[in-house]
Amino acid sequence: VLSVTVICLFTLTVFAASTAENSEHKLTLTLPEEYVLLSNETAEENVELLESLGYSESAFKNYLKQVDNTQILFLGVNPDNMAQVTVKASSTDFSKKVTDFSLLTDEALQKTANDLVQVKGARHKMATVNGIKLIEVSATDKDSGGEFCSIQYLTVRNGILYTVGYTFNGAVNDSKVNTAWESIKTLTIK
DSSP, rough: HHOOOOOOOOHHHHHHTTTEEEETTTTTEEEOOOOEEETTTSSGHHHHHHTTTTHHHHHHHHHHOTTEEEEEEEEOOTTTOOOEEEEEOOHHHHHHHOOGGGGSSSHHHHHHHHHHOOOOOOOEEEEETTEEEEEEEEEEEEEETTEEEEEEEEEETEEEEOOOOEEEEEEEEHHHHHHHHHHHTOOOOO
């Protein structure tokens, strides 16, 4: 009975770590199963992973602080391949004016996407999850570390611009898009 209880507690801990919540923004997102949630609350228990990303615990907590009206709500990292999920919230003149992408017609949202997406070679399309209209932007790029890709979902809700960015090593492919999509389908912002 004791071993069953320990297994159940471990299972609950693993599941709880993959669901990210931010009560201030009334936002929840389930991360892919193999990802570790890094936030102010989980930084202390993940010092080794933070160090592999180049952060001390205090430097990471400082990274999460609001800078220029942008706040990183949390970061999810796959320790096996260092793929990441970053959730940001920004209060801008644009987000205050738009208020909510879900209030825009599809045509107005498409025009907004065309205006917002300025990255050369990036592809974008519209998506809706849980009543939230999103712009999905995908691109492949290179830096000193090699080729990487990003799949980002942008939305405005409650006058705040939310960006959920998935970053992977290598070029964009169906598997990476599917990983991001399966996660973003769980997004809720009340």
